Amino acid sequence: MTVVEIKSELLQHCQKQVDNRFSRIKQTIADIEESLLEESKSSSGDKHETGRAMLQIERENAGKQLQEIEKIIPLLKKIEVAATSDYARLGSLIYTDKFTYFISLSIGTVPLGKKDYLCVALNSPVGLLLSGKRKGEEFNLNGSSYKITSVK
Known part of the structure; x- marks a missing residue:
């Protein structure tokens, strides 16, 4: 496989992960909305109010997750x-003496x-360590030393 083919496959895998997560979050929100409608039809006092409050919190959390995933989509694009670049940046394949990072x-x-x-x-700990590094440079992660053998 060429470098472009490898990067394309990896990018497709990332896109699939984002699409799946996006779909799950949207489904969760739809399920919560449906449950809220069901709760509205019920009228069992304090239990009713507690159930609605819990659903509202779940909906807010799902909404935050949706916002996070919506920030990731443009990044993938x-x-x-x-x-190609001679330094590590978004979209780079970085070969080290131990692992290969995308x-x-x-x-x-x-x-x-x-x-x-x-x-x-x-913006992850490893990504920040790799960012801007070039072939031949080293970095330390969790007490281990890594040498960059190639940046593509």
Whole structure:
């Protein structure tokens, strides 16, 4: 696989994760709305009010999650898989002596072919350590030293 093909596959995997999470959150909100309607039809005093309050809190939490995912969507669109750079940045594949990182979203390990790639966000602890680094540079993470062998 070429670097562009690898980046494309990894980006598609990230997009799928975002789409799935977005769908789950939207479904959760729809379920909460339906439950709120059901609660409105019920009139069992304090129990009724407690149930409504709990549903309102759940709806607020789901709304916050939706806002977070909506911030991620434009970030994914900024990743140009064909772009190359000699330093680590959003969309870079960073090969180290231990792991290969794809700076995109923090979704963890993604197996492609016979190799695993660690997808990390630019603003994550690992992403911040990698950002701006070039081939030959080193960084320390959790007491381990890593040497960058290539940036694509």
